[in-house]
Structure formats: C-alpha cells, structure tokens
Amino acid sequence: MSRKVFLVGDGAVGSTFANDLLQNAKVDELAIFEVAKDRPVGDAMDLEDITPFMGQTDIHPADYSDAKDADVCVITAGVPRKPGETRLDLVAKNVKILKSIIQPVVESGFKGVFVVSSNPVDILTTLTQKLSGFPKNRVIGTGTSLDSMRLRVELAKKLNVSVAKVNSMVLGEHGDTSFENFDESTVDGKPLRDYAEINDDVLSEIETDVRKKGGKIIAKKGATFYGVAMMLTQIVSAVLDNRSICLPLSAPINGEYGIKHDLYLGTPTVINGEGIEQVIETKLSDAEKAKMINSADKMQEVLGGIEL
Numbered sequence: 001m002s003r004k005v006f007l008v009g010d011g012a013v014g015s016t017f018a019n020d021l022l023q024n025a026k027v028d029e030l031a032i033f034e035v036a037k038d039r040p041v042g043d044a045m046d047l048e049d050i051t052p053f054m055g056q057t058d059i060h061p062a063d064y065s066d067a068k069d070a071d072v073c074v075i076t077a078g079v080p081r082k083p084g085e086t087r088l089d090l091v092a093k094n095v096k097i098l099k100s101i102i103q104p105v106v107e108s109g110f111k112g113v114f115v116v117s118s119n120p121v122d123i124l125t126t127l128t129q130k131l132s133g134f135p136k137n138r139v140i141g142t143g144t145s146l147d148s149m150r151l152r153v154e155l156a157k158k159l160n161v162s163v164a165k166v167n168s169m170v171l172g173e174h175g176d177t178s179f180e181n182f183d184e185s186t187v188d189g190k191p192l193r194d195y196a197e198i199n200d201d202v203l204s205e206i207e208t209d210v211r212k213k214g215g216k217i218i219a220k221k222g223a224t225f226y227g228v229a230m231m232l233t234q235i236v237s238a239v240l241d242n243r244s245i246c247l248p249l250s251a252p253i254n255g256e257y258g259i260k261h262d263l264y265l266g267t268p269t270v271i272n273g274e275g276i277e278q279v280i281e282t283k284l285s286d287a288e289k290a291k292m293i294n295s296a297d298k299m300q301e302v303l304g305g306i307e308l
C-alpha cells in the first residue's frame with residue numbers, strides 16, 4: 001500500500017520536517033501545498049536529490065485534491081512568532097489560515113490523520129477537529145513534545161548525564177501555562193528530587209529556561225524548526241508504520257485531571273496507525289493537577305473568544 005503524506009505549509013518548519021521525514025521514514029509520496037507557489041517547486045527539486053540515498057519518493061507541489069488518498073495531513077502553515085510575541089498572539093491570523101485549509105482538505109475526501117504543529121498548537125488542534133468533524137482520535141497536535149525534549153536536555157546538562165536517562169515531561173499548554181511533572185520525574189530510575197544538585201530554586205530556573213527557550217532561539221535566528229520537525233517525524237512515521245509510541249501530545253481531553261472543557265491539551269498520548277490509541281491521565285501531585293486545570297482554563301478562555 002502506498003504511503004502518502006500531504007504537507008500544508010513549506011516554510012521553516014514544513015521544509016525541515018520534509019527533509020527529516022524523508023531521511024527517517026519510508027514514504028512513497030510527499031505532496032506539498034503552499035500559498036507561496038514557488039517554494040514547493042524548489043523544495044521538491046532540492047529534496048529529490050537526497051532520494052538516491054533515502055529511497056524512491058515522489059515529491060511534488062500539490063493542490064488540495066492531492067489530499068484525497070493521503071495517510072496523513074501535516075499542518076505547519078501559519079504565521080510564526082516575532083521576537084517578543086507569545087504563541088497566543090497568533091490566534092486570529094492562524095485561525096483564519098487554518099479555516100482556509102481544513103475545508104478543502106476534507107472536501108478532497110481525505111480520510112487519514114491530521115497532525116498539527118502550527119501555533120497556538122492546542123487551540124489549532126482543537127479547531128482542526130471541530131472544523132473537520134473528524135473523530136477525535138484522527139486529529140493530533142505536537143503539544144508539549146518539543147517542550148519535553150527541551151526539558152530533558154536541560155536536566156541532562158544540569159545532572160551531567162545522558163539525555164536518554166532523563167524521564168520527565170512538560171504538560172498542559174504548549175505555551176506560557178505549561179508545567180513540568182517534576183514530582184514524578186526520574187533520572188536513571190531515581191526520583192529527580194533525590195539528586196543532591198536538585199532543589200526548588202534549580203527546578204524553577206530550569207522551568208523558566210525551558211519555557212523561554214523557543215523565544216530565545218527566535219530572538220537569535222528568527223525561528224525554531226529542528227526540534228518540532230523531529231517531533232512531527234516521530235508522529236508521522238509512527239502513524240505510517242502503525243507503530244505504537246507514547247509522547248506528550250495535544251490530545252482530546254475527556255474529563256482527565258478533572259478538566260471540564262472539551263479541548264486538546266498536552267498529556268501523554270499513545271498513537272498508532274489509526275491516530276490516537278489512548279489518552280493517558282498520568283499521575284500528578286495535587287499542585288501539578290491544579291496547573292493542568294489552569295492550563296485548560298486558559299485554553300478554554302481563548303477558545304471562547306474565537307468565532308468560527
């Protein structure tokens with residue numbers, strides 16, 4: 001069976017994801033839709049030059065009718081943050097762009113899995129499901145997967161251990177109300193808080209560094225794209241391979257953590273070829289659970305202000 005990905009948006013994130021995907025997964029067809037029409041023409045020409053080493057893939061610019069038989073539709077289109085802006089500052093512009101995308105993709109007859117990384121990702125993932133009318137398990141957002149990788153990197157540096165030994169997550173909004181599950185985190189199997197180097201001040205510093213890392217990168221080079229592109233590659237290749245993996249993703253909340261709102265938010269999520277297999281309510285301390293509810297309330301406040 002043909003393995004086809006329909007990519008919407010071929011900017012910094014989209015083109016980096018295309019390159020990562022081709023280098024890490026078997027893909028038969030990569031169709032790219034972009035409003036800047038020349039970009040996917042150039043990118044298809046540039047990307048096909050890696051296929052002699054990566055395997056045969058039909059990479060081409062696309063229109064929406066190409067989504068019809070795709071397994072996955074990846075949405076990276078949207079306005080990125082400028083230095084100093086928050087992800088929530090992007091809502092109005094990116095909701096408008098999202099609306100222009102979902103309708104023609106659905107009208108094409110697309111029956112696969114939507115994967116969203118455009119910001120604010122929890123809001124746009126929630127709206128992708130609502131606008132498409134797709135079952136909730138067939139819409140996934142990158143959520144706090146990137147934040148969680150950033151956290152693992154910071155903890156590994158602080159404790160001078162391999163990042164592979166760090167088991168810790170950022171949960172909630174991919175944004176300013178995110179929080180770390182420090183109370184349950186382990187490093188090399190030992191509770192994080194048992195390490196002599198760790199105390200509340202150190203954890204607070206790490207939390208701030210992780211939360212501000214995206215903004216710092218944007219201030220230096222205008223955009224962040226390697227990290228999120230790798231998370232998209234992990235998600236899309238798991239769907240294409242029908243391989244179960246668990247990541248902190250933007251997933252549909254159905255009463256988990258005592259949240260009363262109908263929205264997507266960052267929580268450990270098992271995905272496979274069907275999309276979301278299981279949304280996991282991970283163990284949290286009472287203080288962390290309150291942060292999760294705060295994050296959901298913030299997202300609901302933003303969603304309440306959006307007219308579709």
Ligand SMILES: NC(=O)C1=CN([C@@H]2O[C@H](COP(=O)(O)OP(=O)(O)OC[C@H]3O[C@@H](n4cnc5c(N)ncnc54)[C@H](O)[C@@H]3O)[C@@H](O)[C@H]2O)C=CC1
Pocket residue numbers: 008009010011012013014033034035036039076077078079080081090094097100101117118119120121142143146174223224225228
């Ligand atoms: N979730 C995450 O962890 C991350 C999310 N992002 C988000 O990803 C989005 C894209 O960021 P970049 O790639 O850096 O921006 P970019 O400006 O480099 O690329 C965005 C692309 O979307 C295209 N586009 C705009 N409207 C479109 C439409 N209706 N249909 C198709 N294409 C359209 C633009 O022409 C542009 O090429 C932003 O919202 C950014 O905040 C970026 C990094 C990490």
Ligand SMILES: CC(=O)C(=O)O
Pocket residue numbers: 081087119146213214215224
């Ligand atoms: C841009 C963005 O959302 C990030 O790097 O976290």
